[in-house]
Amino acid sequence: MSLLNVKDLSVILATNEGPARAVRNLSFRLNRGETLGIVGESGCGKSMAALALMGLLPEQSETLGEIKLDGQNLLEKSDAEMCQIRGNRLAMIFQEPMTSLNPVHTVGHQIMEPLRLHRNMSENEAKAEVLRLLDRVGIPNPKERIDNYPHQLSGGQRQRVMIAIALSCQPDILIADEPTTALDVTIQDQILELIQTLVREEGMALILISHDLGVISENTDNILVMYGGCAVEAGGTAQIFEELIHPYTQGLFAAMPKLGRARGGRLVTIPGTVPDLMGLPMGCTFTDRCPLATEVCRNTPPPIVEVKPLQFVACHHLDEARTRKTEELFS
Amino acid sequence: MTTESNSVPVLEVHDLVRHYRLPRESLFAEPGHVFALNGVTFEIHKGKSFGIVGESGCGKSTLARNVMALEPTDSGSVKILGKEVVGLSFDQLRPLRQHFQMVFQDPYGSLDPHHNVGRIVAEPLAALGAISKAERESRVHDVLLSVGLKPQDVSKYPHEFSGGQRQRIAIARALITHPELIVADEPVSALDVSVQAQVLNLLKDLQDEFGVTYMFISHDLAVVEYLCDEVAVMYLGEIVEKGRTEDLFETPAHPYTRILLDAVPKPGSGQKRERIKLKGNVTGQTEQRVGCAFQDRCPMAQDVCREIKPPLSPVAKDHLAACHFSDSMTEKR
Numbered sequence: 001m002s003l004l005n006v007k008d009l010s011v012i013l014a015t016n017e018g019p020a021r022a023v024r025n026l027s028f029r030l031n032r033g034e035t036l037g038i039v040g041e042s043g044c045g046k047s048m049a050a051l052a053l054m055g056l057l058p059e060q061s062e063t064l065g066e067i068k069l070d071g072q073n074l075l076e077k078s079d080a081e082m083c084q085i086r087g088n089r090l091a092m093i094f095q096e097p098m099t100s101l102n103p104v105h106t107v108g109h110q111i112m113e114p115l116r117l118h119r120n121m122s123e124n125e126a127k128a129e130v131l132r133l134l135d136r137v138g139i140p141n142p143k144e145r146i147d148n149y150p151h152q153l154s155g156g157q158r159q160r161v162m163i164a165i166a167l168s169c170q171p172d173i174l175i176a177d178e179p180t181t182a183l184d185v186t187i188q189d190q191i192l193e194l195i196q197t198l199v200r201e202e203g204m205a206l207i208l209i210s211h212d213l214g215v216i217s218e219n220t221d222n223i224l225v226m227y228g229g230c231a232v233e234a235g236g237t238a239q240i241f242e243e244l245i246h247p248y249t250q251g252l253f254a255a256m257p258k259l260g261r262a263r264g265g266r267l268v269t270i271p272g273t274v275p276d277l278m279g280l281p282m283g284c285t286f287t288d289r290c291p292l293a294t295e296v297c298r299n300t301p302p303p304i305v306e307v308k309p310l311q312f313v314a315c316h317h318l319d320e321a322r323t324r325k326t327e328e329l330f331s
Numbered sequence: 332m333t334t335e336s337n338s339v340p341v342l343e344v345h346d347l348v349r350h351y352r353l354p355r356e357s358l359f360a361e362p363g364h365v366f367a368l369n370g371v372t373f374e375i376h377k378g379k380s381f382g383i384v385g386e387s388g389c390g391k392s393t394l395a396r397n398v399m400a401l402e403p404t405d406s407g408s409v410k411i412l413g414k415e416v417v418g419l420s421f422d423q424l425r426p427l428r429q430h431f432q433m434v435f436q437d438p439y440g441s442l443d444p445h446h447n448v449g450r451i452v453a454e455p456l457a458a459l460g461a462i463s464k465a466e467r468e469s470r471v472h473d474v475l476l477s478v479g480l481k482p483q484d485v486s487k488y489p490h491e492f493s494g495g496q497r498q499r500i501a502i503a504r505a506l507i508t509h510p511e512l513i514v515a516d517e518p519v520s521a522l523d524v525s526v527q528a529q530v531l532n533l534l535k536d537l538q539d540e541f542g543v544t545y546m547f548i549s550h551d552l553a554v555v556e557y558l559c560d561e562v563a564v565m566y567l568g569e570i571v572e573k574g575r576t577e578d579l580f581e582t583p584a585h586p587y588t589r590i591l592l593d594a595v596p597k598p599g600s601g602q603k604r605e606r607i608k609l610k611g612n613v614t615g616q617t618e619q620r621v622g623c624a625f626q627d628r629c630p631m632a633q634d635v636c637r638e639i640k641p642p643l644s645p646v647a648k649d650h651l652a653a654c655h656f657s658d659s660m661t662e663k664r
């Protein structure tokens with residue numbers, strides 16, 4: 001049995017214009033020690049999926065499907081039970097560490113709180129554990145830093161503090177939602193390496209969310225590509241990068257400027273813009289921007305096909321998607 | 332696109348310095364300074380793109396604001412088409428503004444939400460003095476078409492557009508006076524990949540068509556490689572390496588450049604690659620160091636680095652670096 005088994009997860013948000021499906025029928029498994037990457041552009045539902053796992057969606061929302069952690073469906077848990085689970089089993093790191101840290105408390109205080117609350121530590125035990133955690137996440141001179149306020153730390157250091165808070169509950173699953181998007185490449189590199197090391201050494205499973213195919217490619221075992229709330233392509237990271245199949249995945253990869261590519265050529269562009277949730281077709285959410293789209297795409301959700309071992313693609317026109325070159329598709 | 336190599340450069344920046352004064356901590360203490368720009372020199376020729384890269388806070392936006400004469404410069408010179416702009420008054424600058432325009436990072440904040448697109452795009456025309464309504468309308472019409480927007484969009488407001496379209500509006504505004512130079516500070520950083528590609532292609536097309544010169548600031552090295560003929564790498568308010576894009580990316584002569592290039596995650600390259608890394612923490616910008624600015628974080632630092640500041644000096648044709656050990660960097664590769 002997998003540690004986490006998500007089946008047909010849908011998130012429906014109540015908006016002024018009516019219900020909006022932010023996540024549609026998402027399914028995946030995650031085993032202990034594994035790293036899953038969720039990649040996609042803004043608004044594709046990555047964060048909503050993560051918040052659904054954490055049980056932290058906004059009030060005006062409905063969650064359907066199953067989220068089984070060790071066989072128990074989290075969607076059937078009470079608020080109090082979810083709070084316990086967040087304290088002990090699931091932890092999340094957010095994109096903007098400044099907004100998720102409390103500016104009026106010292107970082108020491110903020111790491112100490114969950115230790116006292118969820119791990120019933122005495123003040124002294126908790127303090128010792130805070131020092132150990134700060135050291136663990138690579139903050140120099142923890143004894144001095146423990147009394148710092150968030151604004152006294154750099155962006156990278158704040159993200160390290162967020163990681164320390166996440167670690168404080170000794171989670172089985174760590175969800176990192178764009179943990180390095182606000183950081184420079186060199187700091188990003190350090191933070192991703194830290195997360196990798198901790199995941200390995202603490203035996204956690206990791207869900208890493210990013211819009212950056214490079215970050216995902218270098219840091220995950222499996223990938224889920226999302227577009228318009230749906231998983232459009234999923235499977236082993238190595239397999240997928242060997243052959244990108246879904247038209248969206250192909251376009252996304254080709255649109256990225258890549259280091260070491262000769263200059264002068266043009267980038268492949270996907271026509272149109274990142275979609276709004278309202279007014280997405282009932283069928284394939286990529287229909288309006290896809291060069292291969294036909295009538296069936298708009299009206300019927302595409303089947304998820306295991307194209308080859310460890311690679312699943314949701315598209316009505318698989319053969320064409322595989323035989324036509326990306327440049328020819330988007331020109 | 333022609334480049335007469337002996338023509339006057341579109342932009343010449345010489346030894347530009349900008350230090351921000353910090354508020355006094357006490358009545359008797361000397362006020363501190365943020366050393367944001369510490370003597371930056373470069374030039375850009377007509378029709379070329381010059382990229383500026385470096386980590387957050389290294390002074391890229393400060394450089395842009397000083398080149399655009401948007402804030403007072405401490406010392407040094409900025410010449411646009413051979414004409415000095417440092418020290419000019421607002422009124423003296425106004426007629427010159429048509430020659431250099433700026434595009435900002437934030438496609439949401441940089442457009443006035445209360446003005447329609449026609450008004451926003453036409454705004455820089457004020458610098459040209461009185462022009463007829465017909466002339467103005469025809470210019471707006473043409474410039475909207477050239478950035479891939481519709482002429483009917485003039486009566487719409489910014490909130491009716493997507494991020495990529497707003498950035499097109501900002502680019503149209505920058506283009507309307509037919510400027511020689513466009514300074515773009517992270518113009519695609521806030522955009523999604525699929526939309527970023529559209530805007531990057533547009534910037535390239537406009538250069539091919541009108542021969543515009545770009546000073547292009549980005550923290551994304553792949554984007555700079557795609558767009559720029561030349562690159563300067565900044566660290567703590569200084570240029571530490573400068574050269575033709577292909578030379579600099581292929582044979583970096585400064586350890587910081589090498590580290591930046593190595594840190595970029597590469598899609599499809601599999602799990603982590605071997606690479607050299609930064610050590611230590613970001614050095615403060617409120618003190619000026621003796622020796623090399625990069626010494627605290629440099630994996631190659633030696634005693635000499637803490638004593639003598641390495642000057643920006645040639646390592647190959649049109650390729651400069653500020654490191655005592657550039658030679659061993661370029662040999663190793």
Ligand SMILES: Nc1ncnc2c1ncn2[C@@H]1O[C@H](COP(=O)(O)OP(=O)(O)OP(=O)(O)O)[C@@H](O)[C@H]1O
Pocket residue numbers: 351352365366367385386387388389390391392393394550616
């Ligand atoms: N008005 C100001 N007063 C004091 N310090 C300033 C001011 N403007 C900028 N600075 C400081 O000058 C340095 C350079 O800032 P700048 O905005 O140029 O960085 P940047 O390279 O554009 O960074 P980013 O990549 O984050 O945009 C920073 O340390 C910044 O905090």
Ligand SMILES: Nc1ncnc2c1ncn2[C@@H]1O[C@H](COP(=O)(O)OP(=O)(O)O)[C@@H](O)[C@H]1O
Pocket residue numbers: 013014015020022040041042043044045046047048049058276277
């Ligand atoms: N509180 C909310 N109310 C209504 N719509 C929302 C809310 N939060 C997010 N959305 C919408 O849900 C979609 C998915 O959002 P999100 O999961 O945050 O995307 P991302 O993939 O960028 O993390 C987007 O279209 C977003 O605009």
Ligand code: SF4
Pocket residue numbers: 246247248284285286287288290291292293294297302314315316317
């Ligand atoms: S071909 Fe049809 S189903 Fe496949 S991605 Fe395009 S629109 Fe979707």
Ligand code: SF4
Pocket residue numbers: 585586587623624625626629630631632633636641653654655656657
């Ligand atoms: S001069 Fe010394 S410290 Fe500076 S970059 Fe070169 S090796 Fe590193």
Ligand SMILES: [Mg+2]
Pocket residue numbers: 046047177178
């Ligand atoms: Mg998000």
Ligand SMILES: [Mg+2]
Pocket residue numbers: 391392393516
């Ligand atoms: Mg800036």
